[in-house]
Amino acid sequence: MKSVRKYKTVAIPIRLWKEISRVVEFTGMYNSEAEFIRDAVRSKLSEISIVETKDIPEERVREEIVKYVKEKGRAYPSDITADLGIPYFTVVEAIQKLVQEGILEPARE
Structure with a gap:
């Protein structure tokens, strides 16, 4: 029966490893x-969100x-995405067309 590895090894530059060792x-x-x-x-993974x-x-x-x-009243393209x-x-292209056609109005600052 073949065993399944539950980890991967990575190469870390020596300089970075030394910094990590100092912190530890x-x-x-x-x-x-x-x-x-x-x-x-x-920590880094928790900061990143992936949008499919x-x-x-x-x-x-x-x-x-x-x-x-x-529904939202005002929205940024990134929020819509x-x-x-x-x-x-x-989204940006569609919003531009909707504004040109008068269907949406650009937000006023």
């Missing part, structure tokens, strides 16, 4: 370099954006 040694917050690295990776985008026909994109803006999963540049 002088702070006493970590038991090992590996523990520090796992904690750093978990959908391939939606242009007319539906426009409908979804208009509906979203009506995050909430609806529509690619950012698709």
Whole structure:
């Protein structure tokens, strides 16, 4: 029976490893370099959000954006992308067309 590895090895430049070792040694917050690295990776992963985008026909994109803006009142393209999963540049292009057609109004500062 073949065993399944539950970890991956990575190469860390020596200079960076020395910095990590100093943090582990002088702070006493970590038991090992590996523990520090796992904690750093978990922390970085928690800061990042991945938006999975959908391939939606242009007319539906426009409908979804208009509906979203009506519900929210004011919205940034990045919010629309995050909430609806529509690619950012698709959202921007659709908003520009909707503004040109008078369906949406640009936000006033």
